[in-house]
Amino acid sequence: xxxxxxxxxxxxxxxxxxxxxxxxxxxxxxxxxxxxxxxxxxxxxxxxxxxxxxxxxxxxxxxxxxxxxxxxxxxxxxxxxxxxxxxxxxxxxxxxxxxxxxxxxxxxxxxxxxxxxxxxxxxxxxxxxxxxxxxxxxxxxxxxxxxxxxxxxxxxxxxxxxxxxxxxxxxxxxxxxxxxxxxxxxxxxxxxxxxxxxxxxxxxxxxxxxxxxxxxxxxxxxxxxxxxxxxxxxxxxxxxxxxxxxxxxxxxxxxxxxxxxxxxxxxxxxxxxxxxxxxxxxxxxxxxxxxxxxxxxxxxx
Numbered sequence: 506x507x508x509x510x511x512x513x514x515x516x517x518x519x520x521x522x523x524x525x526x527x528x529x530x531x532x533x534x535x536x537x538x539x540x541x542x543x544x545x546x547x548x549x550x551x552x553x554x555x556x557x558x559x560x561x562x563x564x565x566x567x568x569x570x571x572x573x574x575x576x577x578x579x580x581x582x583x584x585x586x587x588x589x590x591x592x593x594x595x596x597x598x599x600x601x602x603x604x605x606x607x608x609x610x611x612x613x614x615x616x617x618x619x620x621x622x623x624x625x626x627x628x629x630x631x632x633x634x635x636x637x638x639x640x641x642x643x644x645x646x647x648x649x650x651x652x653x654x655x656x657x658x659x660x661x662x663x664x665x666x667x668x669x670x671x672x673x674x675x676x677x678x679x680x681x682x683x684x685x686x687x688x689x690x691x692x693x694x695x696x697x698x699x700x701x702x703x704x705x706x707x708x709x710x711x712x713x714x715x716x717x718x719x720x721x722x723x724x725x726x727x728x729x730x731x732x733x734x735x736x737x738x739x740x741x742x743x744x745x746x747x748x749x750x751x752x753x754x755x756x757x758x759x760x761x762x763x764x765x766x767x768x769x770x771x772x773x774x775x776x777x778x779x780x781x782x783x784x785x786x787x788x789x790x791x792x793x794x795x796x797x798x799x800x801x802x803x804x805x806x
Contacts, residue, residue, distance in 0.1 A: 522674030534578035612753040637688035644685035646755030649748035671774035
């Protein structure tokens with residue numbers, strides 16, 4: 506089976522254009538499934554019963570969402586094998602996945618966002634950079650992986666947009682608000698200084714990244730997650746603040762202000778509208794207000 510997994514990996518990378526992180530997740534799930542199989546199993550002998558037995562073995566130690574993801578990985582793999590005519594039928598076709606509750610995304614109120622953006626201060630190591638990161642995440646709604654992989658050249662100040670390469674290697678242009686652009690401009694001198702300091706230390710320099718760490722290298726997703734969480738705690742926000750919470754906040758606030766779902770889908774880089782529909786959890790007061798203003802039979806209409 507390892508031979509077919511290697512072919513599948515090449516297909517994901519070359520034809521689908523998936524990121525290294527996504528490909529790694531697929532491979533991890535497939536290798537786990539492979540370990541579960543009997544030693545004498547071969548690719549043509551794998552049945553729906555084998556798939557179900559694997560899924561059952563995961564319950565109790567994995568969340569439903571994790572089980573669903575592993576099954577999704579298997580579905581993609583076996584569909585690939587059918588497409589390549591290695592298999593005639595897909596053994597996952599009749600296997601039902603676990604039921605997953607619909608979780609409402611965690612998001613911040615507008616007031617909480619304002620508090621968060623004001624948190625970076627003189628006591629912090631890189632307050633100007635951190636303010637730029639927070640502003641950029643909220644202004645664009647991009648994923649943390651998309652943020653740290655942005656280069657300075659991706660940001661077009663004249664057109665006020667940033668070029669983002671997201672999941673599936675798909676490129677999209679996302680508007681960048683004035684406050685975020687100004688915060689980035691304020692950060693650029695310190696960015697240049699970090700690069701110069703790295704040159705002085707005789708280290709290899711990458712001039713491209715938009716955001717750098719204290720050593721002048723590209724900032725990591727883990728570092729961004731830590732700093733966002735820390736500023737959220739200092740701002741007194743009850744729930745844990747993550748970069749993804751800022752992405753949720755971006756989408757929620759746009760919809761609350763009247764943006765249409767299709768536009769938000771495009772900005773977020775969702776391939777399916779159903780992914781964006783999770784954000785239609787607008788508060789009742791707002792919905793009532795819209796109804797009163799717009800419905801012909803409302804009391805105030």
